[in-house]
Amino acid sequence: xxxxxxxxxxxxxxxxxxxxxxxxxxxxxxxxxxxxxxxxxxxxxxxxxxxxxxxxxxxxxxxxxxxxxxxxxxxxxxxxxxxxxxxxxxxxxxxxxxxxxxxxxxxxxxxxxxxxxxxxxxxxxxxxxxxxxxxxxxxxxxxxxxxxxxxxxxxxxxxxxxxxxxxxxxxxxxxxxxxxxxxxxxxxxxxxxxxxxxxxxxxxxxxxxxxxxxxxxxxxxxxxxxxxxxxxxxxxxxxxxxxx
Amino acid sequence: xxxxxxxxxxxxxxxxxxxxxxxxxxxxxxxxxxxxxxxxxxxxxxxxxxxxxxxxxxxxxxxxxxxxxxxxxxxxxxxxxxxxxxxxxxxxxxxxxxxxxxxxxxxxxxxxxxxxxxxxxxxxxxxxxxxxxxxxxxxxxxxxxxxxxxxxxxxxxxxxxxxxxxxxxxxxxxxxxxxxxxxxxxxxxxxxxxxxxxxxxxxxxxxxxxxxxxxxxxxxxxxxxxxxxxxxxxxxxxxxxxxxxxxxxxxxxxxxxxxxxxxxxxxxxxxxxxxxxxxxxxxxxxxxxxxxxxxxxxxxxxxxxxxxxxxxxxxxxxxxxxxxxxxx
Numbered sequence: 001x002x003x004x005x006x007x008x009x010x011x012x013x014x015x016x017x018x019x020x021x022x023x024x025x026x027x028x029x030x031x032x033x034x035x036x037x038x039x040x041x042x043x044x045x046x047x048x049x050x051x052x053x054x055x056x057x058x059x060x061x062x063x064x065x066x067x068x069x070x071x072x073x074x075x076x077x078x079x080x081x082x083x084x085x086x087x088x089x090x091x092x093x094x095x096x097x098x099x100x101x102x103x104x105x106x107x108x109x110x111x112x113x114x115x116x117x118x119x120x121x122x123x124x125x126x127x128x129x130x131x132x133x134x135x136x137x138x139x140x141x142x143x144x145x146x147x148x149x150x151x152x153x154x155x156x157x158x159x160x161x162x163x164x165x166x167x168x169x170x171x172x173x174x175x176x177x178x179x180x181x182x183x184x185x186x187x188x189x190x191x192x193x194x195x196x197x198x199x200x201x202x203x204x205x206x207x208x209x210x211x212x213x214x215x216x217x218x219x220x221x222x223x224x225x226x227x228x229x230x231x232x233x234x235x236x237x238x239x240x241x242x243x244x
Numbered sequence: 245x246x247x248x249x250x251x252x253x254x255x256x257x258x259x260x261x262x263x264x265x266x267x268x269x270x271x272x273x274x275x276x277x278x279x280x281x282x283x284x285x286x287x288x289x290x291x292x293x294x295x296x297x298x299x300x301x302x303x304x305x306x307x308x309x310x311x312x313x314x315x316x317x318x319x320x321x322x323x324x325x326x327x328x329x330x331x332x333x334x335x336x337x338x339x340x341x342x343x344x345x346x347x348x349x350x351x352x353x354x355x356x357x358x359x360x361x362x363x364x365x366x367x368x369x370x371x372x373x374x375x376x377x378x379x380x381x382x383x384x385x386x387x388x389x390x391x392x393x394x395x396x397x398x399x400x401x402x403x404x405x406x407x408x409x410x411x412x413x414x415x416x417x418x419x420x421x422x423x424x425x426x427x428x429x430x431x432x433x434x435x436x437x438x439x440x441x442x443x444x445x446x447x448x449x450x451x452x453x454x455x456x457x458x459x460x461x462x463x464x465x466x467x468x469x470x471x472x473x474x475x476x477x478x479x480x481x482x483x484x485x486x487x488x489x490x491x492x493x494x495x496x497x498x499x500x501x502x503x504x505x506x507x508x509x510x511x512x513x514x515x516x517x518x519x520x521x522x523x524x525x526x527x528x529x530x531x532x533x534x535x536x537x538x539x540x541x542x543x544x545x546x547x548x549x550x551x552x553x554x555x556x557x558x559x560x561x562x563x564x565x566x567x568x569x570x571x572x
Binding site for chain 1: 422423424427428430431434435437438439440441442443444445446
């Protein structure tokens with residue numbers, strides 16, 4: 001059983017000044033699954049990503065990836081081990097072309113720039129950005145910047161992909177596309193953790209969902225269980241969702 | 245033969261015969277200084293342009309090269325052809341702790357730390373008079389025409405040596421630009437957090453870049469000491485020199501292979517000729533020219549003059565006919 005655990009988060013605590021951002025948080029991600037993480041603003045979702053990927057060092061608690069303790073490793077090391085994340089606010093290399101942005105990711109596993117470029121083209125095809133390869137990243141629309149964010153992360157050849165609100169602000173068609181893309185990534189063998197506010201997306205994508213509130217886990221289970229859990233409805237979904 | 249071949253080839257021939265076309269040694273001196281600053285701007289560009297780490301303390305490496313070499317030459321009589329490399333090596337060694345300490349800082353903080361480094365070295369050299377001769381500086385013993393001691397009675401050999409160094413730096417930077425390190429530096433310069441999230445060890449990439457930059461800057465420092473025969477703490481460790489090195493790259497175009505070369509030619513041209521024109525009548529006037537050039541570049545050519553120059557070049561190449569020889 002332990003062998004199939006891709007990520008184990010155990011008792012994470014992170015405090016900023018007097019604010020408890022994450023408070024004794026534990027959850028796990030199984031190999032090959034899509035785990036949804038939801039929760040109101042400020043519930044600690046992004047902080048959790050930052051703790052896993054080494055942007056912050058937890059005050060307490062451990063993070064284990066594929067059986068190895070990775071707590072407190074720097075971000076580049078975490079990425080090299082096989083966890084890559086996207087940022088909620090896209091951080092493209094604005095002055096560089098879309099292709100060059102992706103190459104920055106693919107160089108990790110393909111040290112030869114020519115090989116990295118070839119791999120970059122493949123990945124742009126996967127996310128549907130091939131037509132914009134020569135454009136400057138700063139001139140992309142918000143949606144395409146999100147695509148690029150995912151493309152760069154994919155370029156690093158991760159085993160575990162952490163997506164931070166990739167779908168915020170997308171229209172229904174684009175959301176459908178994004179859902180299809182994420183599902184196809186899982187089918188290629190990736191394990192995915194999705195932080196998302198778009199309920200329809202997270203309910204249809206996730207195998208399991210973890211619900212955060214005020215830095216701690218208040219519920220965990222399959223989408224159906226979550227959407228009918230009274231604590232979740234009160235903390236997050238609102239009364240309206242009960243009718244759906 | 246296409247214009248893309250014969251124009252650069254012609255330019256190279258021009259550079260090779262240039263000193264023979266110049267009316268007097270002073271003009272050759274200007275050409276030498278242009279080449280030296282092309283070297284310095286190019287090496288600064290590795291960390292300052294590609295890596296986006298604004299160093300205002302590159303004189304630290306230049307001065308280290310110049311002083312280490314001259315001290316070794318004077319104390320042990322080692323040939324400058326050897327101390328050329330030892331000076332570079334000393335600058336490289338200096339860059340290691342500097343990288344570890346200063347690269348914890350980003351943006352303006354790194355710039356300030358780099359100024360502090362060069363100033364600290366300048367003051368140390370002033371202080372330890374017994375070894376460094378303090379403010380009086382060091383002199384390379386004059387041996388007349390002694391090629392084995394990197395001394396020549398004509399400026400021509402210095403010019404060719406500086407030209408070799410400048411071309412060498414251009415080739416090294418071009419190679420670096422296309423390597424994984426070159427890509428990584430650009431990523432770090434654009435957004436360090438995003439780069440780290442993509443598995444890029446920014447500290448290591450910057451340390452490598454600084455080491456390469458420091459080594460080449462140190463070598464240039466040795467050359468300068470041999471060329472001018474005399475070095476002072478102010479002339480080789482001074483803030484003015486550090487700023488001049490950075491400006492050469494900024495005016496020419498940061499993060500480009502040929503930008504610093506162009507910047508060096510333009511800056512030296514303006515500075516030397518302001519000095520000639522006003523012949524010490526208004527001391528410090530060349531500094532105003534400096535400032536003026538910098539303001540002009542930032543206002544009208546924020547990417548440096550290189551994109552504008554590249555357009556001119558492309559226009560020229562497109563208009564020129566192919567040379568007959570190739571058709572045959």
